[in-house]
Amino acid sequence: MLLVPLSFTNATIVQFSSSLKVHHQLRLAATSSQGSLPSSSSWRRATSSDSHSETSESADRRWDSLGFNPVQTDYMYVMKSSEDGSFADGGLRRYGNIEIIPAAAVLNYGQGIIEGLKAYKKQNGSIILFRPEENGLRLRVGAERLCMPAPTIEQFVEAVKSTVLANKRWVPPPDKGFLHIRPLLLGNGPVLSLTTAPEFTFLIYVTPVGNYFEGGLKPINLVVENETHRAAPGGVGSIKAIGNYAGIIKAQAAAKVNGFSDVLYLDSVHNKYLEEISTANLFVVKNNTISTPTLGGTILPGVTRKSIIDIALSQGFQVEERLVSVEELSDADEVFCSENALCVLPVGSITYMDKRVDYEESGFVVSQQLYSALTNIQMGLTEDIMGWTTVLE
Numbered sequence: 001m002l003l004v005p006l007s008f009t010n011a012t013i014v015q016f017s018s019s020l021k022v023h024h025q026l027r028l029a030a031t032s033s034q035g036s037l038p039s040s041s042s043w044r045r046a047t048s049s050d051s052h053s054e055t056s057e058s059a060d061r062r063w064d065s066l067g068f069n070p071v072q073t074d075y076m077y078v079m080k081s082s083e084d085g086s087f088a089d090g091g092l093r094r095y096g097n098i099e100i101i102p103a104a105a106v107l108n109y110g111q112g113i114i115e116g117l118k119a120y121k122k123q124n125g126s127i128i129l130f131r132p133e134e135n136g137l138r139l140r141v142g143a144e145r146l147c148m149p150a151p152t153i154e155q156f157v158e159a160v161k162s163t164v165l166a167n168k169r170w171v172p173p174p175d176k177g178f179l180h181i182r183p184l185l186l187g188n189g190p191v192l193s194l195t196t197a198p199e200f201t202f203l204i205y206v207t208p209v210g211n212y213f214e215g216g217l218k219p220i221n222l223v224v225e226n227e228t229h230r231a232a233p234g235g236v237g238s239i240k241a242i243g244n245y246a247g248i249i250k251a252q253a254a255a256k257v258n259g260f261s262d263v264l265y266l267d268s269v270h271n272k273y274l275e276e277i278s279t280a281n282l283f284v285v286k287n288n289t290i291s292t293p294t295l296g297g298t299i300l301p302g303v304t305r306k307s308i309i310d311i312a313l314s315q316g317f318q319v320e321e322r323l324v325s326v327e328e329l330s331d332a333d334e335v336f337c338s339e340n341a342l343c344v345l346p347v348g349s350i351t352y353m354d355k356r357v358d359y360e361e362s363g364f365v366v367s368q369q370l371y372s373a374l375t376n377i378q379m380g381l382t383e384d385i386m387g388w389t390t391v392l393e
Helices: 012-015 021-034 040-047 055-066 132-145 154-165 250-255 303-314 327-333 366-376
Strands: 005-006 074-082 087-094 099-100 112-114 117-121 127-130 177-185 200-210 222-227 263-267 275-279 280-286 287-294 320-323 334-339 343-352 357-360 391-392
Touching: 055 250, 055 334, 074 154, 087 154, 087 200, 112 132, 127 154, 132 177, 132 250, 132 303, 154 177, 154 391, 222 250, 250 263, 275 287, 275 327, 280 303, 280 320, 280 327, 280 366, 287 303, 303 320, 303 334, 303 366, 327 334, 327 343, 327 357, 334 366, 343 366
Parallel strands: 222 263, 222 343, 287 320
Antiparallel strands: 005 099, 074 087, 074 200, 112 177, 117 127, 117 177, 127 391, 177 200, 263 275, 275 280, 280 287, 280 334, 334 343, 343 357
């Protein structure tokens, strides 16, 4: 049986796709908007040193150099399915390449799911997780849609805890970022015809991520996409299927080349109702009402989205989950989006049919208020009256 090593490094991806014009455009746009980031390998060599001669100032500089790039950490978690579809005997192993056969269902037919959550370090050194059971539940819902077995919610949460604790030295200090946790469910068994895989692997790896918002929240500028659609009714837009993301890179790259931060997608039936940004949910504010596109099978039920709705309700806002037309953007007081890594991000402007609407005058009061409330819970800075956090001592 032929085995093909796969690596989780950017270098392999860049080498494979360097001839694609759209990839080159995306790289240029990312560089111009984020600046030059250090390679993960050089960062790892510096950070993994246990030298006691290192000063706190030099350590801080290394944490400050983190972007949103994969860094090779110490351990990953791997668990395989048995013949009856259940998962057991999972455990930690050193972080590294995995081997997968060319006939794997995930390579040939995209039978795979990703998840994303994060861990913060508190001032007392303990580590805090945010609603991991919600990600475990969403993974199981997505797995059912793609005819895949999945770990139980309890197995998922315990695997996350084990992986984070095994890599605890990679959790950034308070105010320096967070540990990004990436669970994967892969159909790694061989298939030739279009059918479900005979074997599945559940894997978790982690990487430290830098602080996005030093100096305050930075608003993004969006453009409404009229031709490409992210999802269609009856499809898999409501789950984190791995195939959902490659198809929107082209539109996102074109937007970045034209000076926008990202793309806002419309529904594929009427081409008039707001859906999502590339990887984030959307909220529209008018007076004391916050409206967000209703979940109808084409929109991902974000854990951050769900949390923002609960926080907004607790703060006295009226929240509506409904169809939101693109015309409503011109009359909105404020617009923001939510996503796991970015948490809450204000929208500075939205351009639709060459007409730009600016929201700078709002001062982003609502998004800043909700961002602070949510991140204070996630980082353990305020009492968690919602019961959303899990503390790892």
